[in-house]
Amino acid sequence: MRKTLLLIALLAIPPAARSAPAHVHGAGHLDVAIDKGQITIALELPLDAAVGFERAPKNDKEKAALVAADKALKDAAALFMPTPAANCTLQSVKLDMPQFAGGEHADIDASYVFRCAAAAELKGIETTIFKQFKRLYRLETQRSGPNGQGAARLTPKHPVVSW
Amino acid sequence: MNAVLRLAALSAWSRRLTLGLTLVAIVLATTLLLAVERIRVDARQSFSQSVSGVDLVVGARTGAVQLMLYAVFHSGAASNNIGWNSYQAIAGHPAVDWAVPLSLGDSHRGFAVLGTRADYFRHFRFGEHEALRFTAGEPFASVFEAVVGSEVAARLGYAVGQEITLSHGIGETGMGEHGDKPFRVVGILAATGTPVDRTVHVGLEAITALHLDWVGGMPMPGLNIPPQLVAKFDLQPKEITAALIGLKQRSDVFRMQRFINEFRGEPLLAVLPGVALDELWQAIGTVERTLLAISALVVVVGLAGLTATLLAGLNERRRELAILRALGAGPRDLFLMLTAEGLLVTTLGALLGLALTSLGSSLAAPWLLERFGVVLGARLPGAGELELLGLVIATGLIASLIPGWRAWRMSLADGLTPRI
Numbered sequence: 001m002r003k004t005l006l007l008i009a010l011l012a013i014p015p016a017a018r019s020a021p022a023h024v025h026g027a028g029h030l031d032v033a034i035d036k037g038q039i040t041i042a043l044e045l046p047l048d049a050a051v052g053f054e055r056a057p058k059n060d061k062e063k064a065a066l067v068a069a070d071k072a073l074k075d076a077a078a079l080f081m082p083t084p085a086a087n088c089t090l091q092s093v094k095l096d097m098p099q100f101a102g103g104e105h106a107d108i109d110a111s112y113v114f115r116c117a118a119a120a121e122l123k124g125i126e127t128t129i130f131k132q133f134k135r136l137y138r139l140e141t142q143r144s145g146p147n148g149q150g151a152a153r154l155t156p157k158h159p160v161v162s163w
Numbered sequence: 164m165n166a167v168l169r170l171a172a173l174s175a176w177s178r179r180l181t182l183g184l185t186l187v188a189i190v191l192a193t194t195l196l197l198a199v200e201r202i203r204v205d206a207r208q209s210f211s212q213s214v215s216g217v218d219l220v221v222g223a224r225t226g227a228v229q230l231m232l233y234a235v236f237h238s239g240a241a242s243n244n245i246g247w248n249s250y251q252a253i254a255g256h257p258a259v260d261w262a263v264p265l266s267l268g269d270s271h272r273g274f275a276v277l278g279t280r281a282d283y284f285r286h287f288r289f290g291e292h293e294a295l296r297f298t299a300g301e302p303f304a305s306v307f308e309a310v311v312g313s314e315v316a317a318r319l320g321y322a323v324g325q326e327i328t329l330s331h332g333i334g335e336t337g338m339g340e341h342g343d344k345p346f347r348v349v350g351i352l353a354a355t356g357t358p359v360d361r362t363v364h365v366g367l368e369a370i371t372a373l374h375l376d377w378v379g380g381m382p383m384p385g386l387n388i389p390p391q392l393v394a395k396f397d398l399q400p401k402e403i404t405a406a407l408i409g410l411k412q413r414s415d416v417f418r419m420q421r422f423i424n425e426f427r428g429e430p431l432l433a434v435l436p437g438v439a440l441d442e443l444w445q446a447i448g449t450v451e452r453t454l455l456a457i458s459a460l461v462v463v464v465g466l467a468g469l470t471a472t473l474l475a476g477l478n479e480r481r482r483e484l485a486i487l488r489a490l491g492a493g494p495r496d497l498f499l500m501l502t503a504e505g506l507l508v509t510t511l512g513a514l515l516g517l518a519l520t521s522l523g524s525s526l527a528a529p530w531l532l533e534r535f536g537v538v539l540g541a542r543l544p545g546a547g548e549l550e551l552l553g554l555v556i557a558t559g560l561i562a563s564l565i566p567g568w569r570a571w572r573m574s575l576a577d578g579l580t581p582r583i
Contacts, residue, residue, distance in 0.1 A: 035413035042417055142438045144416045148215065149437025151445070 023105040025049065026137040030127075030154065032161055034145030037119035039088065040111065041080060043073075043129075047098055047106040049136040056100040069108070070097055072132045076112045079129055086122035088114040124162030127154065167492065171500040174483065175507075178476060182504075185465075185472045186512050192465035193516025193555055194523065196458040200547050201524055201539070202531075203451050207444065209538040210236070213357040214436045216288030218416050221245070221253060221423055222405035224430035228446070231439040234265055234405035236358050237275040238535070241267070244402035249428045253406065256422070258415040261286050264403040266370050269329050269341070271363045274315050276329050278370035278400075284310070286409060289357045299323050300350030306369050306398070310350035312360040321348050329363070329373065341373045356538045368398035408433070462555055466509065466562040473505055473566035477573075484570060498571040505563020506556070513555045517544060 028045040047054045050069040057063040073079065073095050082088040091113040098106035116122055130136055139154040147163045154161065175182055214235050222230040223243035232239035254262035263286055266278035277283075281302040284295050300323040303310055311321055321327070325348040329341045346365060354360055375396055410416055416435065423433035477484075484497055521544075528539040544552070 031417035033414040033416055038414060040414045040417075142417070142435055144218065144413055144435055144437070149435045149441075151438040151441035153445070 023107065026135060028136060028139045030139045030141040030161070032125060032141065032143040032145075034119075034122065034143070037116045038091075039082060039114040039116065039122075039125070041114070041125075043108075043110045043112070043139075045108045045110075045133070045136065047108055050108055050133050052135060054098075054104075054106040066097070069133075070095065073108065073110050076114075079127060079132070080112060080114070081126045081128070082114060082116060083121055083123045083125075085118060086116040086120075087118050088116040088122070091115050124160050126160045128159070130154075130156035130159050167496045167500050168503060170487070171504055174480070174500075175504050181472055181476070182508060185469045186508055186515075188465040188468050189462075189509060189512030189555075189559075190515045190519060192458075192462040193513045193552070194519045196455075196462050196551055196555070197516060197520040197544070197548050198523060199451075199454050199458045200551055201520060201545070202537070203455070204545055204547060205539050206535075206537045209356065210443075211437070211440055212290045214287075214289060216286070216292050216409065217407045217436055218410045218413065219408040219420060219423070219433045220405060220436055220439075221250075221408055221431060221433045224432045227432065227434040227439040228443045230405065230432055230434055231436060231443075233267070234407075235436065237267060237277075237362065238358075242404065244404055245406075245431060246402055246429055247400055249426060249431060250403055250406050252428065253408065253423060253426075253431075256419070258410055258412070258419050259408055260411040261409045263287070263407045264367055264400075265405045265407065266367055266400060267404045269331055269370065269373070271315070271327060271329050272319060274312075274361050274363055275358075276363045276365060276370075278365055278367045278403075280367060283364065283407075284352075286407070287359070289355050289359070293355075295355065295359065296353040297350050298353045300348070303349055303364070303366050303369075306366060306372050307344060307346050308349040308366070308369075309346040310352060310364040311348055312352050312362045312364075313354040314360040315363055316348075316351045321351070323348055323351065327363070329365070331373075344373055361532075367400055367403070371398045371400050372396070463558070465512075466555075466559055469505060469508060469559065470562040470565050473501060473563065474569065477501075477566055477569055481573070484573060494571045494573075497573070498567040500567075501570045502560070502563045502567035505566060506560050509559025509563070510556055513552050513559070516555075517548070517552060520544075520548075 023046055025046050025048045028043065028049060030044075031040075031042040033040045050073075051062070051065040053062060057066055074093050076093050077090050094111045096109040098108065100106065127139070129139070137155065141152045141154055141161050143150050143152070143161055143163065145163060150163060152161055220231060220234055222234055223245050225242045229239055230242050233242045250262070250264055253259065261282065263280055263283045264278075265283075267275060269276040269278075281304065284297075284302045287295055289295075297310075298313070300310070309327060315321065326345045327348060328345050331341065346369070352359060408419070410419060420433045420435070423431050487497065487500075488494075524539045531537045531539055
C-alpha cells in the first residue's frame with residue numbers, strides 16, 4: 001500500500017519540461033525576449049485564472065467575463081509597463097482566446113511586441129496583470145536579453161521582471 | 164586613558180587561558196560564517212560564468228537543471244541521448260544561426276571527454292562573452308586528434324604532440340581502454356575557470372570511430388579495426404548527448420524553445436542556460452539561507468560565551484576593579500576597560516577567522532574544483548563577507564557593553580567590603 005502511494009506520489013510530480021504544456025490553475029507563464037530595442041512578450045494563462053471557468057460560457061455573466069478578459073488582455077499598454085525612461089511603445093498585440101473544442105483545460109495565449117527608443121534605459125517590466133485577474137497567483141517568467149538569461153517568479157507582491 | 168588601556172591589556176594577559184578559549188570559539192564561528200558565504204557566492208559565480216552566448220541547450224527530455232548540469236558541467240546524472248536526425252532537423256531550422264553537438268560518456272584519466280565539432284571552439288563563450296583561446300596548437304582537424312583544457316594539460320603534463328588513450332566510461336582506468344586507437348594532442352586551451360579546463364575535446368567522429376569494433380559496451384573479441392582503416396567507415400554518429408544552439412535573433416528564443424519541446428520525432432527538451440541556473444538557485448536558495456542562519460547562530464553562541472566569560476570574570480576581578488577605583492579610576496574608565504576588552508577579543512577573533520577562511524579556502528580550492536566544479540577564487544573578501552565581518556564585530560561590541568555596564572554600576576565599596 002505504502003509503495004503504491006509512493007509510486008502515485010512520484011508520478012504526480014510534474015516534470016520540469018513543458019512538454020504537454022503544464023496547466024496549473026493560478027499559475028501562468030511569461031516569456032520576455034529583449035533584442036535590439038524590441039521587447040517580445042509571450043503570455044500563457046489558464047483560462048480559469050482569467051474568468052474562473054474553463055468551458056464555453058453558459059450564461060450572460062460568463063460571456064461578459066470572457067469579453068472583459070479579452071479587453072483587458074488586449075490593452076497591453078496598461079498591462080505591461082517597461083521602464084518609462086526607455087520610452088517604449090506598443091507595436092502589436094496577438095491574442096488567442098480558447099475555442100472550447102473539448103478537452104479538460106483551456107489556455108489563453110497572448111503575445112505583445114514593444115519597441116523602445118532608448119533601449120539602454122530598459123531595466124525591467126512591471127505588470128498589472130495580478131490586479132486584473134485575482135485568480136492569478138503567479139507567473140513563471142523566463143527572460144533572455146542583452147544582459148543574459150534568467151528566471152523569476154512574479155507574484156501580486158512582486159509583479160516586476162528586472163535584470 | 165592610555166594607562167587604563169595598558170592596565171586592561173595586562174589584566175587580559177593574566178587571564179589569557181579563559182580569554183584564549185573564548186577567542187578560539189569566536190574565530191571558529193566567524194570562519195564558519197565566512198566560509199558559508201564565500202562558497203555560496205563563488206559557487207554561483209563559477210556556475211553562471213561557465214556558459215554565455217548560448218541561447219538554448221537541447222537534450223533528451225529530463226529536468227532543465229539536470230540537462231544543464233550534465234551537458235555543460237559534466238556532473239550529475241547522465242541524461243539520455245538524442246537522435247542525430249533530431250539534431251539535424253533542429254540545426255537546419257531557419258532561426259538557428261549555429262548548432263554544436265556534444266557527445267559525452269568517455270573519459271581520460273578522470274577527465275571528461277567531450278565529442279564535438281571544431282566549431283565548438285569558435286562559438287563557445289564563457290564569462291562576459293569571452294571566446295576560447297589556444298595557448299598552444301589549434302583545433303582538431305582529423306579523427307584522432309584531441310584538444311585538452313588547461314587543467315588537463317597542467318595536471319598530466321601534456322604538450323602538443325603528446326599521445327593519449329581514452330577510456331570507456333568514467334573509471335580512472337580499466338573499464339575498457341581504447342588503447343588500440345591513440346589520440347594526439349594538437350591543441351591546449353587557455354585557462355577559463357570553467358569545466359572546459361577539465362575536458363578533453365575530440366571530434367564527434369572520433370567517438371564513433373572508437374566504438375566501431377565495440378558491441379554491447381565491450382570490445383568485440385576477434386574484431387579489431389586499426390585506426391588507419393577507420394576512415395573507410397561511416398563515422399556519422401547515430402546519437403549525441405546534447406546540443407548547444409545559437410540563434411540569429413534573440414527574440415526567436417522562446418518560439419524555438421516551444422518548437423523543440425513539441426518536436427515530433429522524439430521527446431526533446433530545450434532550456435535557456437541562464438534560466439535553468441536561476442531555477443537551480445531558487446531551489447537551493449532555502450538551503451543556503453538555512454546554512455547562513457545556522458552559522459550566524461553559531462556566531463551568536465560564541466559571542467554569548469564571550470559575554471559570559473567577561474561577566475564571570477567580573478566576580479573574580481571585584482577586588483582588582485575596586486583597587487583601580489581606589490587609585491582614582493572613574494566608573495567610566497572601568498566601563499571603557501571592560502568594553503574595550505570584549506571588543507578587542509571580538510575584533511581579533513573576526514580577523515583571525517577571516518585569515519583562517521582565506522587559508523582554508525586556498526587549501527580546499529583544488530578539492531572543491533575537482534569534486535563540485537566550484538572555483539574558489541583566491542581574492543580579497545567580497546562585500547558580503549565584509550558586511551558579515553562588520554556585523555560580527557558590531558554584535559561583539561553590544562555583547563561587551565553588558566559587562567562594561569556592570570563594571571560601571573559596581574560601587575567603590577563593593578570590592579573592598581569583605582563578604583561573609
